[in-house]
Amino acid sequence: MSEPPRPASEGPTQGPWSGNPAQPPAPGPGPDQAGPAAAAFGAPLPGQPLPGPWQHPGPDAAPGTPPASSEGVAQGHAVPPVGPWAPFPLPGPLPGPWGQNRDQAQQPQPAAEAAPPRPRPAPEVMIASTDFAAAIAKNRRRTYWLLGFLTLIAAILGWLIGSVIDTYSDPYARVALFSPAGAFGMISMAGASGIWSGIALKSGDRIALHFAGAEEVTPEQQPQLFNVVEEMAIAAGVPMPRVYVIHDETPNAFATGMRPERSAVAVTTGLMHMLTRDELQGVMAHEVGHIINNDIRYATVVAVTAGLIALVCDVALRALRHAPRSSGRSKGGGNAILLVILIVFAILAPIAARMVQMAISREREYLADATAVKLTRHPQGLIGALQKLEAAPVSATELAGGRALQHLWIVNPLKRFGEKASALFSTHPATELRIERLRKLG
Amino acid sequence: MILLGVIVVLILWVVMAYNGLVGGRNQCQASWRQIDVQLKRRHDLVPNLVESVKDAMSYEQETLRQVIEARNAAVTAGEKAAAGGSKADAIAAENQLTQVLTRFFALSEAYPQLRANENVSRLMEELTTTENRIAFARQHYNDSVLSYNNRVQMFPGNLIAGSFNFRIEEYFQVPEAEAKPVKVDLRPG
Numbered sequence: 364m365s366e367p368p369r370p371a372s373e374g375p376t377q378g379p380w381s382g383n384p385a386q387p388p389a390p391g392p393g394p395d396q397a398g399p400a401a402a403a404f405g406a407p408l409p410g411q412p413l414p415g416p417w418q419h420p421g422p423d424a425a426p427g428t429p430p431a432s433s434e435g436v437a438q439g440h441a442v443p444p445v446g447p448w449a450p451f452p453l454p455g456p457l458p459g460p461w462g463q464n465r466d467q468a469q470q471p472q473p474a475a476e477a478a479p480p481r482p483r484p485a486p487e488v489m490i491a492s493t494d495f496a497a498a499i500a501k502n503r504r505r506t507y508w509l510l511g512f513l514t515l516i517a518a519i520l521g522w523l524i525g526s527v528i529d530t531y532s533d534p535y536a537r538v539a540l541f542s543p544a545g546a547f548g549m550i551s552m553a554g555a556s557g558i559w560s561g562i563a564l565k566s567g568d569r570i571a572l573h574f575a576g577a578e579e580v581t582p583e584q585q586p587q588l589f590n591v592v593e594e595m596a597i598a599a600g601v602p603m604p605r606v607y608v609i610h611d612e613t614p615n616a617f618a619t620g621m622r623p624e625r626s627a628v629a630v631t632t633g634l635m636h637m638l639t640r641d642e643l644q645g646v647m648a649h650e651v652g653h654i655i656n657n658d659i660r661y662a663t664v665v666a667v668t669a670g671l672i673a674l675v676c677d678v679a680l681r682a683l684r685h686a687p688r689s690s691g692r693s694k695g696g697g698n699a700i701l702l703v704i705l706i707v708f709a710i711l712a713p714i715a716a717r718m719v720q721m722a723i724s725r726e727r728e729y730l731a732d733a734t735a736v737k738l739t740r741h742p743q744g745l746i747g748a749l750q751k752l753e754a755a756p757v758s759a760t761e762l763a764g765g766r767a768l769q770h771l772w773i774v775n776p777l778k779r780f781g782e783k784a785s786a787l788f789s790t791h792p793a794t795e796l797r798i799e800r801l802r803k804l805g
Numbered sequence: 806m807i808l809l810g811v812i813v814v815l816i817l818w819v820v821m822a823y824n825g826l827v828g829g830r831n832q833c834q835a836s837w838r839q840i841d842v843q844l845k846r847r848h849d850l851v852p853n854l855v856e857s858v859k860d861a862m863s864y865e866q867e868t869l870r871q872v873i874e875a876r877n878a879a880v881t882a883g884e885k886a887a888a889g890g891s892k893a894d895a896i897a898a899e900n901q902l903t904q905v906l907t908r909f910f911a912l913s914e915a916y917p918q919l920r921a922n923e924n925v926s927r928l929m930e931e932l933t934t935t936e937n938r939i940a941f942a943r944q945h946y947n948d949s950v951l952s953y954n955n956r957v958q959m960f961p962g963n964l965i966a967g968s969f970n971f972r973i974e975e976y977f978q979v980p981e982a983e984a985k986p987v988k989v990d991l992r993p994g
Contacts, residue, residue, distance in 0.1 A: 586927065590934035597843070598941035600836060600949070640933070740944065 495736045495804050502730035506723055513719045516712050517672055521552030523705045524679055560667045564621055577607035577629040591644045592628060595651040598738040604628050614755050616773045618650035619659055626654045638748050645735060645745030649773055652734030658727045669720040673713035680709050724790045732797055742801045753794040822965040829953035833974045836946040843938040844899055850935055851876040854928045861919050865912055872909050875902040943977045950974040
């Protein structure tokens with residue numbers, strides 16, 4: 364992803380509602396640069412009509428309302444919901460959370476350098492599948508497919524083991540596709556997975572926070588962090604999660620909790636120092652997205668199933684190694700083939716299960732990103748945060764519990780993903796890929 | 806026997822669809838209340854804020870007066886609406902307050918000494934979050950209305966909705982001034 368050149372003098376443009384006193388609105392010459400700055404000082408905005416399909420008449424075009432001067436702040440946010448990527452009748456433009464347009468300048472505008480200014484990058488956002496609702500639905504579907512695939516692996520494994528045990532205990536049995544033993548094997552796998560998942564879902568909740576050395580904070584200690592989290596909880600319509608801080612300069616964050624009512628978010632102090640309010644909001648929206656999408660539960664069930672597959676395969680391989688060979692030799696070819704299939708499967712299944720597990724994890728990251736956009740209607744915040752996280756130096760010391768909890772964090776704490784980002788065994792998609800998808804949403 | 810099964814399934818479906826509609830309607834009402842909660846928060850906050858900045862912003866008495874007036878108008882309109890008055894008036898008054906506050910906040914940018922004051926900067930953060938909360942509460946309300954209205958209007962749910970008199974909910978709408986598209990800043994970087 365090539366970054367457009369950045370004037371050295373300017374950081375992210377600060378809107379008036381940024382709540383960040385350190386950075387005044389960046390003044391800029393030229394009419395195309397007057398956006399946030401002009402809005403900040405109450406200059407009347409030229410009522411620039413948007414061309415093309417994103418011109419949204421809006422059900423709320425209340426006639427007679429005088430065009431007020433300083434609405435740029437709210438409007439900066441009002442644009443995304445009416446964009447061309449909203450194929451369903453969105454409830455009209457919403458007054459945006461204020462101070463959210465300050466990163467407009469960071470918005471990727473491929474056409475910006477060459478072409479005359481345009482309000483929105485037009486062509487690529489015309490595709491219906493890039494709007495967040497469609498993106499969310501698509502990610503969900505993919506997760507279901509992957510879950511189905513994982514279940515299939517477990518079922519085949521159960522069937523194979525059941526069949527092998529069956530044929531070995533009864534030398535005269537024929538290899539049948541639907542033998543009772545195979546079915547029994549399948550059911551035992553399903554049952555074991557269910558019971559283990561249930562136990563993991565009941566407990567396992569708080570462990571992550573202890574692992575990471577997170578400390579619960581009060582609104583008085585971290586007012587802005589609390590406010591940002593509460594804003595996102597309101598946007599998602601869920602109870603306020605508890606808020607934890609990890610004293611670590613590595614910028615990162617995670618969410619945990621099996622149910623929205625009993626969830627928690629944790630951020631490192633490094634993250635808070637590094638990000639603007641908008642960016643922090645984007646990160647928190649991502650974490651609340653994990654909560655409302657029940658990702659912690661998903662991850663638990665998937666990890667349990669993948670772990671069970673690995674365990675059973677391991678046991679099966681060990682058992683076969685020590686199995687008495689004499690009885691096996693004399694049997695028909697069908698049984699031998701079955702045995703070979705089982706061995707091959709037992710070797711491959713754990714790898715496949717792990718790959719599926721990681722694929723699900725990556726899909727859920729994309730899903731949480733898309734959900735974050737649904738909540739904030741402002742992809743730039745999360746994009747900016749991801750860029751900063753990506754650029755952050757890898758800390759020499761690992762985050763506490765970084766390895767064990769790597770799937771939970773907003774960016775993988777262990778390694779930076781470069782080109783081989785979509786490597787089959789990584790918990791997170793490459794940050795560039797996430798940013799790219801987010802840009803398509805915006 | 807088959808007929809009985811069909812009837813049972815049908816009844817189950819009616820019950821589930823009905824409950825879903827009730828849940829959706831309640832969700833809409835709850836998220837509407839959330840907007841009210843946040844508006845109340847704003848009403849309580851504004852006098853404090855104006856009080857704490859009025860010395861530093863002595864050249865902006867006009868704006869401060871407008872802020873207080875708009876706030877008082879919004880409180881009055883809200884009370885009237887709660888007593889059965891026009892909801893539209895209350896919404897208009899709140900929108901007016903939003904606009905005035907936007908201007909006020911923009912002006913306050915010109916007073917760096919304000920930002921240095923810890924008390925003021927805390928109140929500014931409170932105001933920022935309150936404005937955000939109002940916006941997000943409206944957004945959530947509209948999301949809830951969207952999903953509820955889909956249930957009411959889509960087949961076959963509309964059969965149930967029609968026979969039990971579920972009506973579509975109104976979206977929260979913002980005035981034209983707020984809804985106008987923003988002029989996007991195209992600076993690279």
